[in-house]
Structure formats: C-alpha cells, structure tokens
Amino acid sequence: MTSQAPYGTWPSPIDARTVAAHDGRPEFLGSVGEELWWTEPRPDEGGRRALLRCAADGQPATSVLPAPWNVRNRVIEYGGLPWAGAPRPRGGPLVVFTHFADERLYAFEPEARDAEPRPLTPLSDVTETGLRWCDPVVLPERGEVWCVLEEFTGEAPTELRRMLAAVPLDGSAAGDRTRVRELTGDGDRFVTGPRLAPEGDRAAWLAWDHPAMPWDGTRVMTARILDDGTLGTPHVVAGGPEESVAQAEFAQDGSLLVATDASGWWNLARVDVEAAEAAEAAEPGRGPTLPRVPLCPREEEFAGASWKIGQRWFAPLPGGLVAALHGRGAQRLGVLDPRTGELVDAAGPWTEWAASLAVVDSRVVGIAASPRTSYEIVELDTRTGHTVVLAARHEDHVDPSYYPEPQIRTFTGPDGRDIHAHLYPPHHPDRTAPEGELPPYAVWVHGGPTSRSPLVLDLEIAYFTSRGIGVAEVDYGGSTGYGRQYRNRLREQWGVVDVEDCAAVARTLAAEGTADPARLAIRGGSAGGWTSAASLTSPLAEGVYACAAISYPILDLAGWATGETHDFESQYLESLVGALAKVPGRYRERSPVNGAQRVAAPFVLLQGLDDVICPPVQCDRFLEEVKGRGVPHAYLAFEGEGHGFRRADTIVRAVEAELSLYSQTFGLAREDIPQLGLRP
Template sequence: MATFGSWPTPITSELVVRAAAGLGGVSLHGDTVTWAEQRPEEGGRTQLVQRTGDGPAVDVLPAGVNARTAAHEYGGGAWWVAENTVWFVDWADQRLYTVTGQAAPEPVTPEPEVPRGDRWADGRVTTDGRWVLVVREHHPAGGGPAQVVNEIVVLDATGQLAPRVLVSGPDFVSDPRISPDGGRLCWLQWSHPDMPWDGTELCVADLRTTDTGPLVTNAAVVAGRPDTGPGGTGAGESVSEPRWADDGSLWFISDRSDWWNIYRWVPGVDGAEAVVTMDAEIGSPQWVFGQSSYAFLSEGRTVFSSARDGLGFLAIRLADGSVVDLDVPYTSFASIQAEGDRIVFVGASAVTEPSVVSVTVDAEGTITASEILRAPRDLGLSTEWFSRPEPISFPTSGGRTAHALFYPPTNPGVTAEPGELPPLLVFIHGGPTSAARPMLQLGTQYWTSRGFAVVDVNYGGSTGYGRAYRNQLRGQWGVVDVDDCEAAARWLGEQGHVDPTKLCIRGGSAGGYTTLAALAFRDTFAAGASHYGVADLEALATETHKFESRYLDGLIGPYPARRDLYVDRSPIHHVDGFNRPLIVLQGLEDEVVPPNQAEMIVDALRTKGVPVAYVAFEGEQHGFRQAANIRRALDSELSFYAQIFGFELPDAEHIAAVPVQNL
C-alpha cells in the first residue's frame, strides 16, 4: 500500500522523453511515404523521414537542420514533396530550401532584408515543376503585428526570378491549391477580427500561365463568410481544407450545419452540396497550416477522420454516398493521405503512442492489408500501466453540459490506502479553441501511475462538439472555461472518484490563463501550475503576434473599447484573490505569451506571501521542445505538489526539489 502521489513507477520524466518523437505531417507519393518527427533529444528539431516501398526509413535532412516555419508563430505546412524533391523551411533563417536524395539542401528564396523576416508555408508545385505557389508572411524592419503582410506568392522553382505576389489584401491566406488541369487556383482567406474557426472565405480564380509565372483572374468567393458584428456574433461560416478532386470539383470542410462536415462545389453550379453529413466533427481548428482530415481514394471513395464524444474515428465514404467505418485500433487520427486503394495516417490509441500507419482497402471499404511504417517507441511496459481515458459529461453553469476525458489512477504494482481518495489534476488544453486528445501521452501517465487522477476538460469553447458548443466561449473567456473546470473537479469529488480537498489545476498557454483565473477568482482548487500562461489580458492584446492579435475580440470583447473586461478578468490585477500555491513554468523566447507576463504574476505572489515557484527555460518558445527542459518541467511540478501536500517521492534522488518561496 502507498499514499496517492507517492506510488513508485517506471514512467519517469526520463522515459517521457527517451527516444520520443512527435509525429507530424505525412505525405504519400507513389510508393514513397514522407513524415515529420519532432525529436526532443535533438533539441526539439523537426526531421523529415522517408521510406520507399519495403526499404528502410531514412532521414532526409542533414544533422542540425530543422524543418519548421514560424508563419503564424504556430507554423505547420513547413514542407511538401513534389516528384523526388522535398521542399522545406529551415527554422534557423526561415528561407525555403529543396533537397533531393542525399544532396545538400539548396536555398530557393532570397535572403530577406530582416533576418527571418520572410516566413514560408503551405506551398504547392505546379504540374510542370516550374513554379511554386506558397504563403509568405513578411515582417518588415521595425514593424509590429499591424505591419506584417500575409500573401500568396509565386516562386520560380529554379530560384532565378524574384517572388511575385498572386493574392494580397486579406489579413490572412492559406491553402493555395491548384486544380488537376492546372486551370484554377483556390485558397482560403480571412481578416481581423475573425480567427479561421470563426469565418473564412473559400476563393476560386482562373489560373493562367505566363513566362513570368502563373496569374490569377476572375477570383470569386464560392463558400464561407466572415463573422459579423463587433467581436463576432457566431454567424460566420468556417471553411477549411479545400481539395480538388480528379473530376474538377472542389471539396472542403464547412461548419454551416453546426458541425464541420464535408461539402463539394462544382464549377458552373450555384452553391455547394453536402457529401458527408453527421453529428460529428470532421476536421479541427486551423491553428497550423497543412492539416489533412480527409483524402481521395480511387473509384470515387473518400477517407476521413471524425471526432464524436471525445474520441476519434476513421471512415470511408463510398461512391454511392454511404459511409463505412474502418476497423482500426486507434482513437486519434492526423494527417490523412490516400492514393489508389492505400491510406496513410498518423494514428494513436489509449495504449499506443502515435504511429505512421498504412492500410489498403477494397471497393467496399474493408481493410485488406495493414502495416506500421513508423512504429511507436518500445516503452518496455505492459499496457496495465496505462490509464484509459473515460469520456464523461457533467452539469455546469447556466444549465449547460460540459465534457471531459477522465483518467483514474492506474498502477498494477500498488494498492491504495483504505479509505483514501486520490488528488486530482485538472488538465486544461491550450487554444482555448482546441480539444483534449484521446491518445496515450506519457506526460499524462507520468501522473496517473503515481496515484493522481487526471481529468482533461473540454470546456465550453472546445472543438469536437459542434459550432454552438465552440461559441459558448464567445465573450466569456475566463468565465465559462473556469466554470467548467470547477464543475468537472467538483462533480468528480461528489461522485467519490477524487479527494475534494486535493483538487489541482494546470494548463499551458490559454490553459495557463484558465489556471491563473481559477486561482485568482475562485476557491475550489488547492494548488495550480501555469505553463506559459497569460496573466495580463491587456498586455496579450497589445503585445502578441499578428495571428492572434485580435483573437481576444471574440473571446472577451473589442479592445480598447472593452478595456474594463480585460482588467476585470486579468489575474495580474487581482492578486488579492490568490491564496493557493502556484508554480509557473515559462520559456524565455516565447513570442506568444512573453516572459514578462509570468514574471509579473510571480513577483506579485512573492510580495503577497503566497507559496510560489518559478522555473524559466532558456531557448524555449511557446511550449517546451528540448528533452532536458521537458523533464525539468515535469519533475519540478511533481516536486511542487509533493511539498504542498506533504507526500514522499519514491524517486526523490532523481528529482531536484524545486524551490518554493513563502512555503
């Protein structure tokens, strides 16, 4: 028997990062599959890996090269493949490069006037290989977010001609896609104060080739609409992931029915028709470029992933419009690609980390072959060690129902003390327009195997439950999210699952803000952990990068017109409400939530005499990527809880005690 929190476990911070690789985008061309691996043990860099046929998987980029774009700060779409050539953005200088085989990378774009001032993403190569249509985010010298320009430009694939602008005017553009016959171009566009999940426009234009590259004419909006009114009213249409089918029709995801479902637009026909409709979310919020939730197979079939009740599913729409679920052992899917009868994707489950998976299907959607191209790590652990997520729904404020994934404490080698209940960690995802992912994450099992219960809350405003649920956070950030996290913790306590005196709350980015708000304005939680969280909403509104610089208009209200709300909901202005211990973890190169916000709240708590710990990380941006820092963050937070609740750590000799002031 052992006290909750002190259970011995092989799931240490060292195991969390050992040989870990976050799997990103996947590309399928013929019998060659390319994927991205973020490697914490290599400084968090992203390597590209290729496998052709039955051959071995080989690294594409030289040591030290990092395929990552800083466009929108969150990146995505940093690489693509055309024929035998890989195009990628190098994190160091943000220039676009090509690499073929084992040759050294060659730069395609010129050096910008400002270091890293031109950031590239989401490119596509014309069928003749001569031109590249790509998103460019230009940062002028001395300019702030208002001076950043996002455009679609055409590049000469040989690098001889200067980039030329094709689409300009909207605040943001993405997804330039060329029709199969080369005669049309589509793209997405939106402008402040909308975020892409509020309202986007899908545009189509004629594409004409000249000696200096393609030109666009006759541009028109074929789907989507901006949100309306100051701060938005929820009346927009969010369109994402446009794809040209071989027959010249244009497919896309839209939430016009409340759920993100799939639609099709045919040139010359007014409007668009629904091709996949269900009370489930197909697709996800466009935080990054290059997402792929569906793909075309042969014989008029389409494979797609969806989310319902907090879990993911994979299915095929057959040519007759019927939908067949695929029998695969995964609950989370990303980067769906297809060609012929073959589907490639990143899949994970409650007991397996992400893998790159290939399956072959017949005409009826039955799987005839399956292969794991990039296996998850061999953790050397029985699945008995893994806590499985249990989707739960619970009552919350305003007569609403909120949702979460609950992970009970799980450890096959320990029996709990009789009558004792576990402490609870309330996990809050970032965004806040995002969702908890139903997959094996050792960062969660690190806690559950030690005797903590975890609840990963999909509060009102999260994705996966339709637009109406997503819109619950409009004007209510710092209210609805806090209500729902409180409700989840209290409900679990009332149901006898957790100790109601040991409720803790933790989160990163937007989740860090919710953590700070819960501690400043409520008294439910005994302690909290803010990972690069927002303490001053006003500072965030005035200092953050272009992509999110008007995000708070919809979440709180227009600034500065509703400055009163920004002050009222900023934890930094309500330090008198803090009386529970807090640990703050912050990257010192964070451009999304600058370090001064963390330091303001820590200084205020030090002065007030509230127990507080502060851990800062050199070389980290918004989120921790380096193995040593990921380990230090986990172990510091565990040490913090051990000191607050007074339990012993079974591996204390391997965990440096984090200094807690005012304890």
C-alpha cells in the same frame, strides 16, 4: 504481489526522461509518388523536427536530413506545412522544405550525388522582420514552388503582409527577392496555400481577415490559372463571416470539396465552382449564393480548428471516394462514397487520427493512436479494407500495465450544460492505496482555447497516474469536436465558462468520492495556463484548487490585446472577451495580473524566454503583483524555448517541477525528484 502505499507515493518506471524522449508525434504526412514523407520530433536533438522518408519498397523509414536541419517554420508563429515534393521520371524525387533557423525555403534531391539542400529564397532577418514560407506545392512543369509568403514590413508583430507566391526552383530568388512572383494581392490578412485542380487550370485557397479566427469565418477563393502562370480574378465560392471552411480540396473529377460548418457541424460538401464563380461575378461582393451539396450530413465534426496552415482532415481518392476523419470528440478514419453518403470506418484499434492524410493510389495513410498506443503511421487499403502500421510503430518502453485506463465522462456544469472530459484514475499494477484514502487529482486544461484533448496514450499523464495522482482532461465549453454551438459557448466568456467548467469537474469528482477535495490541482499551458491562473484568481473557482502548474500563460488581457502577442491572435480577444474599447472592465476584472491579491494556493510558473505568443513580460508582471503576499511559488524560465517546450532537458525539468509542487502541497513523501524551491 500488490502492496499498499499512499496515493502519490507509488514508484514508477515512467520517469521524466522517458516522457521527454517520447514527447510530440509525427506530423505533416504526405506522399511523393508512391513514397511517404513526414516530420518527427527530436527532443534529444534540441527539439528539432526531422524529415523522414518511407520508400515504396517496404524498407524502414529513414531520416533524410541530419542535425541541425529543422523542418519547421514560423508562419502565423504556430507554423504551417513545411515541406512538399514531386516525383520525377529520372533522378528521384524533388523535395522543398523550410528550415526553422533561417526560415528559408530549400530544395533537396535526396538521390543526387553529394546531395545537399540548396536555398530557393533570400536570407532575411527573421527575428523581427523578414520572409517566411509555408504550405508549398511543387510544380516541376512550371519550374516553381507555389506557397504562402508571410512578409514582415516593420518591427511590430502586426506589420506584415501575406499572399500566395511562386518561387523559382532554379534558385534564382535565393539572392533576389524580385524573382519571387506574387500570385495574389495582400488584401487578405490570412491565406492558406493553393490547391490545384487535377487539370492544373484552377487554384483554390482559403482566406480570412481580422478579427475572425479561422474557426469563426473563412472564404473559399478560386481563380483560373492563366497561360502565363498568373492567376485570374479570384472569386469567393463558399464560406463567409459566420461560416468556417476548414479545408478545400479538388476531387479527381475536378469538383471542389469543402469542410464547412454551415450546418453547425464541420461537414463535407461539394461546390459547383463554375456556377459559383459565375454567380459571384454577376453580383460582386454579395458572396456565395448557391447552395453546397452535402455529402454526408451528420452531427459530427469532419474537420477541426486550423491552428496550423496545411492540415488535412479529408483526402479525395482517385476513384471518387473520399477518406475523411469524423466523430464527436475523437476523430476516426472513414471512407465516404459521395454518391450514396455511405461512410465505412477503417478497422483497427486506433481511436484518434491526426489531421494529416496522404493518398497513394487506393491507399490512405494517416497518423493514428489509441489509449494504449502512441501515434503511428497507418495505411488503409480501401480495396481490401486491411490496415497496417507502416512506420513509427508503437513500442512499449515500459511495462504497459502502468498505462492508465481512461474513462470518457460527461459532467454537468452551471445551467445544466454538458462538459466533456477524459478521466484517468490512478493506476499501478502492484500498488493500492490504504482503505478509505481518496486520491489527489490534477485538472488538465488544454490550450487553444479553441482546441480539445485527444484520447491517446500520453506518457506524461501516465507519469502521474502511475504514481497515484489522477488526471482529468476537460474539454470545457469552447472546445472543438462537439459542434459550433459548443464552441461558441466561450464567446465573450473566456475566463468565465472555462473556469466554471473546470471547477465543476473538480467539484463533482470531490463530491462523488473520486478525488480528495483537499488535494485538487489545476495545470495547463498557453490558453490552458490562462485558465489555470484565472482559476486561482477568480471567485468562480475560489477554494477549489490546492495548487497550480501554469505554463507559458496569458496573464494580462489588456497587454496581450495591445501589442504583446503575434498577428494571428492579436484580435482573438474580440471574440473571446469582447472589444477592448467597449468592455475594458472585463479585461481588468478577468486578468490574473489584476487579481493577484486573491491568489492563496502555491503555484509554479514555467516560461520559455523566446516565446513571442505569450511573452515572458506577462509572467514578470504577474510575479511582481504576487511578491510579498506570502504565497509559496516558483518561476522557471528556459532559454531557447518558445511557445511550448521541445527540448528534452526542459521537458524533464518541467515534469519534475510539477510533481515536486504536488508532493510538497499534498504532503507526499518522494525523494526521487529534485526539490522545487517554493518561496513566498
């Protein structure tokens, strides 16, 4: 029976513990022979990533390494593909992986007697300097692992070099750095791991340099693999300063497939490698001159932003077909016939597929979710068209009638521009609000900012909507999924377009009677934390929000641009804001730390004390400026947490603190959460 209660006061079975227990998703799916392997989060085990194995015999997936093994790495700080494996005729598979605690590369033979991981690379001080590895390829026939090596040469986060390297599988480099072979020079600031041609005679990889980010401009490099195991002269065969190639992969026939945004959309194309290499060799330095052959030209994205090294949006199949993720906004799985351009989508309820595909014969396996299901390991048989869930099967841990019912909306922003968003109205099976009451809403700002919000079941969203607080996820200008032009809206406009777009969505919701104009909040982490804080200090959003939840944010642009962040994003502001030397005024005017006098709304600031991407010193600086201004606020700092929260206890505290902020600011009567201490 339905009863009435004010918005924001509804009871819900989705508590913060439930949210924390199901935070994160499977990642880095791959095949080892006919087996599937991937990583999964373990919030209740200190936030480690477990390595799972799903054998070909149909038995349930098993975790192959106990705690405290943590299959992650810190290459470019966001990490990269942390494992790879190869089947063997005897003795079972050989798998290599990186362990987060010491950043070493390990070999593991799960079917060996008394199987224990053995180190392949030297132990080093990974706090400030040392060696990091990612995106490996196991080559038993060569007795090596080829991968990305990130080597710090000094204490500053930008004192480092990156290259392709070959690590012996016999463990001889575990105590001797000189046994690691450097396959490329360190002339490229950033590289991805190698992709080898089917015949093993050529390698391809991506490279780019400061100040470009990988979604700005990358180069596809190829080189012959010589008889002595070294690489021949590298050639640039695709990409450029204004062309982003997100992935390059050899097809079974030896041709090179790329996901390039040369058309304004990340589309798939084929590169004639030999002709491109010959043309580049004839005119060194000119760059690629031969046209790529488009395989399925569409105003859709067949790739995304490379925040982690080793993501995979497409995967060639043995018979010549290509499994490909594609779409506007959300990405679905299709199978492409490159000869005809025909693209057939997989059947099933899944509306979002992660950038992680594996191929086993004619089968494609991916990680997929929907607004009613969490991420699952899903297999598509391309011969029959049948799909089946293999592992990580979704389970309803609460009554699904409490899940929100999302709406896909397009709002109108300044100058009539489109703003894409997902709307999650308050939803409860047994509660309605009194007639005439409008609900509170929180505008959720994704990180990145070159990223987007997936339209999938998120129990953290359900935590709020089931209590009577609506959520609006905004893919503001600069987000991925809508083409390069939409992405480029944020060029030199960070702190303007993102703030304007979020405010436009909030104002529209209030004007159309969807949300209570007096009870609007904004929240986000990382770049979303920046936009949330900037929205409290910018005249562009003045008076829109009643409060804000700000997590691990950027608050001081000048500090962030001059040594307070990691190497990968150390020059990101060149495109987001402009060159500091040329436009120092922008850095001052847009930084929340310099606009603290305009903060009038209560806020909570959440920060990991081990964060090297958005360091705690930025929060300290901002709080010092806010001090004594009479604005109620709270600061929660978490030891052992970095950029993004992974531990269950931290997630619980953060979720409950945000709800307490809303309850106190919006005047909601709740006694089921700890009271957040807001002090002026």
